[in-house]
Amino acid sequence: MHDFDELKAFAEVMASGSLTRSAQKLGLAKSTLSRRISHLEARLEQPLLRRQANRLLPTEAGLVFHRYCQDMLKLAESSHEALAELREDISGTVTLEVHSALARGWMGQVLDTFMARYPKVELTLRTRDAPPSSLNSHSVHVCLGPMPENGLHQEPLGRLTRGLYASPSYLSQQPLLEHPRDLADHPWIDLLNTTQDGLLLHHENHGNYHFYPPRSRLRVDLTALHLDAIAHGKGIGLLPHWLADKREAHHPGELTPCLPNWQPAPLPITLLYAYGYQPRRVKALLAFLRQTMPRQWQYNEVAA
Incomplete structure (x- = not known):
């Protein structure tokens, strides 16, 4: 069974390479720290550290044991935290x-x-x-x-299910959309190139259509700005149905689905x-x- 004071002493010396600095950080006398390292080495029956110039360096056994030492210290810390939480409110x-x-x-x-x-x-x-x-x-x-x-x-x-949306005022001034290929004639509002590799749309009766949006003159990196641009009639874009429904609940008449039977895969x-x-x-x-x-x-x- 390992002594956790000895494990802490060894881990600290491994981090600093110095008995003096480690003793100061742990608030121990240098002789106490040295004794703990010696006891640990005796328990393991192998030297863990060797001196080179003014530094303490790990032996091969020290490198191997250090990984397990860190795991044991982390496990001990987690167990103390778990037990302490049983006595306290969630905090x-x-x-x-x-x-x-x-x-x-x-x-x-x-x-x-x-x-x-x-x-x-x-x-x-x-x-x-x-x-x-x-x-x-x-x-x-x-x-x-x-x-x-x-x-x-x-x-x-x-x-998250999604669909194509536009402003009713925008669509009222445009030719009727009947197929995803018609989207190529409309400004595309892009959420920071999320559709740069194309958009696969699925129809229950007509199968798949891979739509490659035209180069967008407006690219944004915030969903709120993306939503605003579509609602304000700047063009057509892809929106989560959930967000579009919330927008419509607060601002009725700003958004309407386009080609609702053609849907991309949910995220x-x-x-x-x-x-x-x-x-x-x-x-x-x-x-x-x-x-x-x-x-x-x-x-x-x-x-x-």
Whole structure:
């Protein structure tokens, strides 16, 4: 059984390469720190450190053991935190990253509910469109779109259905749209090149049509600006049905579907979080996100 004081001593010397600096950081006498390293080496029956000039460097055994030492210290820290949380209210810091297409219409409206429900939690909310390659145990990311394997837990949350939209006032001045090929004659409002590789539209009776939008004179990188441009009659663009419905509820008559029988594939919405131990505040946030997910995102709603 390892002594955690000895493990901490070894990990600190590995980080600093100096007994003096490590002893100062740990608040120990240099002789006490040296004794702990010696006891650990005796317990393992192998030298872990060697002196070279004015530095302590790991031996081959030290390099191998250091990885396990770090794992044991992290596990001990997590176990202490988990036990401490059992005695306390849900509290502490948590970070939530949300795709910009979902932040304003969803998270902006339910955020106050979460903060009121957990008054001791400190939440940092960020918009981030690119999926992360790593997350710490106090962070959650809500991703929109296909997700490659990235070493994080990927939990399907729902799907975002989309369609073509324009302003009724714009369409009233244009020839009738009868087929996706007619879109080539209209200004295309692009959400920062999200359709630069084309847009595959599906019709239940006529199959697929691969539409390549014309070069757009207006490209934006915010969903809210994209929505505004389409609603203000600048052209035709691709919008989530959920966002278009919310816009129409507050500003009736600004948007209307175009070619409603031609639909692109829905985009998956995924919760990303680290594997392993989750603090109670992260579990609370994950449960809250599942509970407050808009009905239109649910798989059964899409199928209907």
